[in-house]
Amino acid sequence: MHRFLHSVLMTDVLLLFLGVTLAILVWQSWSFCSRVFRNRLCSLPGPSSPSFFLGYAWRFWTTDPTELHEEWIQRYGRTLSYRILADHCLFTMDTKALKHILIRDDVYQKPPNVRTFMAQMLGNGTVLSEGDQHRRQKRIVNPAFGSTQIRAFTDIFFSKASQLRDIFSLEVTRNRGSVEVNMYEWAHRMTLDVIGEAAFSYNIGSLQIDPTPNELCDAFQLVSRSVTRMSIWPMLQFFFPILRMLPEEQSRRFASARRAMGQFARQLIDDKRRELSQHEEKATRSRRADFLTLVVEANMKANVSPGQNLSDQTIIDECTTYLVAGHETTAITLSYFMYNVARHPHVQERLRSELHSIGTDAPTIEQISSLRYLENVLREVLRLYPAIPSSLRMAMDDDTLPLSEPINIDGVMQDRIWVPKGTPVIIPILAINRDKALWGDDALEFRPERWDALPDTVSSIPGLWANNLTFMGGPHACLGYRFSLNQIKVAVFTLLRAFEFELAVPAEDIGKSSTVLARPMRLSDPDKGPQLPMRIRACTLY
Template sequence: MLYPLLQASVFLIVAGVLWKYLKQLVLRSPLDNIPGPPSNSFLYGNLRQLISPKYGWGFVEHLTESYPGVACLRGPLGVSPLLHNRLLYVFDPLAMHHVVVKDAHIFPMPAWVVKFNRIRFGPGIVASLGDNHRRQRKMLNPVFSIAHMRGMVPIFNEVGHKLVKALEDRVSGQAGPVELDMLAWMGRTALELIGQAGLGYSFDPLVADTPDDFAMAIKAIPATMSKVNHLRRLVPYLPDTGSDATRRKVMGMIPQSGLQELSRIVGILHRRSVEIYEDRKRALAQGDEAVTRQIGEGKDIMSILMRANLSASEGDRLPEDEVIAQMSTFIFAGMDTTSNALSRTLCLLAAHPDAQEKLRKEVLEASKGGDLDYDGLESLRYLDAVCRETLRLHPPVTNMFRETLQDAVLPLSQPIRGLDGTALREIPVPKGTPVCVGMFSSNRNKALWGEDAGEWKPERWLTALPDGIAGAKIPGVYSNLMTFSGGGRACIGFKFSQLEMKVVLCLLVSKFNFELSDKPVVWNLSNISFPTVANNPRSALPMRVGLVQRTSSWRDDS
C-alpha cells in the first residue's frame, strides 16, 4: 500500500512542477504585450546578456537607448521555480518609485538574493526583510548622521596622507610618470578608511607593496562574484537548517571554482569581523578611556553602534550575530563601491586633463597647503560636480532585482506603445515576476538628462539641471540618481562614501598628475563593476602617476 501512495505523491509533485514551468509557455501574460529585445538563448533567455561581465554593457546600453523606460525580457527556463520566463526591466521614474518606495512591500528583494547575502555576510541589513530590516535600519540610521560624519574627516585625512606618502615614495626621483595599479591602491585605501572610521581597526598601514591576505581576499570579491552570478539562483536549494557557517561550507563543497573561492573569502571576512567585534566589546566593557585609546577614539561607526545598541530597549536591540553581520557588510560594501568609484574618477580625470587641472586649482586654492574640514570639502563645487557626474555615468552597481509578491500594477510617467498598438499608461505585473530596476539606464535616460546623457560633463551640475529631472521625481536618495537606490533599502552609507571620495581626491590631485596607461583596460559588469587589463581575469587598473609640477601662481596661492 505504501509503494503506490509514494508513486502517486511523486507523480503529483512532478506534474505540479512541470505545469508551473510549462504554463508560462502555454498561457499568455500581460507582459507579452510589452516591447522587448529578442532572446538569443532558449536556455538563458536575455539573462546572460544582462549580466555578462564583458558584453553586458552593450545590452544595457541597448535597453537604455531603444526602450522608453520599460522592456519585457525573457528569463531562463532553468530548473528552479524561482526562474521565471518573463522579466520586467524598468527605468521609468514613476514605475521605479512604485517598485522601491510606494509599493516596496509588494516588490521585495527576491528570497534567493536575501539568502545569498546571508551566506556571504550573515544576518545583517542586506540579508533581512520586512520588520527585521526596519528594526536594523532604525538602529543604524543615526550612526550615519552628518554630526558623526563631521567627526570622521580627520580620520579620513590621516589615512589619505598615508596613501600620498606611499605613492610619493614610488614616484619621487623618477625621470617621468610611474605606472602603478591604482585599483589596488584605491582598494587598500578604502579598506583602511572603512577599517579606521567604520570599525576602529587598522587593516593596512599602506606601507608594504603587498597588502595582507585579508585585503587581498576582499579585493578578489568582484571578480569572484562575476564567476558565480549565473549560479546564485541555486542558493534556495542550500539547507535552511544549521548555521550560516554550515551553509557556507556546503556552498564551498559545490565543485565550481567561483563558489569555492567565494566560500573561502566569506570565511575570512567572517572570522576577522568576529575578532574585531570581540576586541571592541572588551574595550567598551573597560569604559570610555579604553575606547578612546583605540583607533578611531570611539568615533568609528561600530563603537557608536555598539554603544547605542547597549542602551536601546529590549525590543530594538540587535542580537550579537546581527551586529557582527553589519561589520562584514560594511567592510565589503565600504571597500569595493568606494574604491571602484575612485578608480573610475581617476580614469576620467586622466582622460580629461582640463578637468583634472580645474579640480586641482580649486582644491589648492581652498586648502592653502592644509587639510580641509567637512565644511571646506562641501564648499568645493567642482569637486562635488566631478563626484556626482562620475556616479551618474558609472554607478558601481548597474541593476538591482525585485520580485512581485502579488499581482500588481505599475503606472508609467509616459505612455508606451504596446505590441498590439495600444497606448499603455500602466502595466499589470503578475505575481512572481522578477523586476530588474535599471539604475544605469535611469542615470543615462536621455528623456530626462538630455541628448548628452552618455557623456561625462561635470559642468552640468554647476547650472540648473534640465526641467524634466525635477518633475520626474526619481526615487533615488542622492542627486536625482539611482546610484545609491532609494526608499527603505537605499544605501545607508552613501554620505560616508561621498565623504571618503572627496577627501581622497583632494589629497591625490593636489600632489599627483594622473595619465591613462597604454595598456587596454576593460571595465567588467558585475555586482560591482571592476577593471581588468585585456583578457587577464585579475582586477587591475594601471595608470601613469607623476608628481605635480606647480606653477609660481600656485605657490603664491598656497
C-alpha cells in the same frame, strides 16, 4: 523463490522511482510552460527570447545589460518585458513607476535567491534584509551614518590619503620622475584601511608597498574581490539554489573568509561591551567612536526593547557588509574619478587649480565641500560610472504599477500595469543616469559643467542624491553615501595637488567587469582581474 521476490521488489522500486521522477519532470515542464505562456506581462512589448529555456539569463549573467536595455528602449518603448528562464521580467524607465517600486519596499524586495546568494559574501546585514527585520536593523545602525559622525572620520580620510600620497612620492622618486601604478589596486588598499579604522579602530595594514601577510586582510580581500568574470556554475547556483548544497571551492573559500571575519568581529563586540559598561556616559570616552562602538552602544540603550535589539550574529553581519560594500564601491568610484580626469586633461587642470585655492594641506570637510568644480566632477563620475549598474527587485504580492507615460497594451493605452506576484523587476541605475530623454542629447558625454544648469526633467528621478540612482532611493537607499563622498573628496584633494595622472594604456582598453560590481579592467587582459594602469608624475605647476 527468494531471488524472484527480491527481483520483483527491486523492479517495483525502480518503476516507482521512475514514475515519481517522470511526474516531477512533467510537473516542472508544465509549470515552466505555464509561466512562459500564461504570464500577463506577455502582453507588454519586448524582445523575443534567444533561447526557449534560458531566455536572456546567460547573456545578462555574463555582461552588463545596460546597452541592450537602451537598444530595446528605442525599439519597444520605455516600459517592456523580456524573459529570464521562465520568468517575465519587467523593465521600465518610467520615473513615476520607479519611484513607486523604490518606496513600496513592502511589495518590491530583493528576490530570495539574490539575498541567499549574496549573503554568503556579505552576511544578512541591512543591505540584504527586508520588511520588519530591515527596519529593526536600520533603526540601530542608522545613527552611525549621520553627518556629524561621518565628519568625525575626516582625520582618518586625510591620514590614509596622505599615506598613499607618500608611497606614490617615494615610487616616483625611485623611478626618476614618473611611475606606473595600478590605481584600482591602491584605491582598494586605501579604502580598505579606512574602513578598518572607521569600523573597528583597527589597522588592517594593507596600505604599504609590501604588506605583511594577514589572515584577516586576506579574508577581506577574498570576499570583496570575488571573481571578475562570471562562469556557468555560479549562474546555476544563483538560479537553482538547491545546487548550493553541493561542495564547491569558491563557496568553501567564502565560508572560511567569513568565519575569519566573524571571529574577529565577535571578539571586538565583546571588547566594546566591556568598554561601554565601564564608561556609560559618552563624555567619558576620550576617542572617536567607530562604527562598531556606535552600533553596540545603540543596541544596548535602555529604550531598545529586548525583542528589538540585534543579535551578535546580526551585528557581525552588519560589520561584514560595512567592510565589504563600504570600501569596495568607494575604491571603484575613486578609480573611475582618476580615469576620467586622466582622459580629460582640461578637467584635471581646472580641478587642480581649484584644489590649490585652499591654502592648507589639511582643510576641514566644509572647506572641501565648498569646492564647486570638485563637486561637479564627482557628480558626473557617479552619474556615468555607478559601481552597481543595475539592481533587481521582485514583487512579493500582486500590485498595480502607475506610469507617467501610458503604453499600448493590446491596442489600448494604459497608464497602469498589473504586476503579478513573483515578477522580477529591473532597477536600471546606469540607464536612468544617462537617459537622453532626461539628461539631453549629450547624456553619454562626460561633462561636469552640466551640473551648473541641469534640465528640469532630471528632477523626476527618485534617487537619494544628485538627481541620479547611483545611491538608489526609498527605504533601501545607501546609508553610507556621505562616508563614501567625503572619503573620495579628501583622496582627490590630497592626490591631485601632488601628482599629474595619465592613462598608461589606451582609453579604449579600459572596460568594466561583468560582476555585480563594475570594477575597471583591461579588455585586452581580463584574466588579471580588476586593474587601472596609470602613470603618475610629481606636479610642479603650483
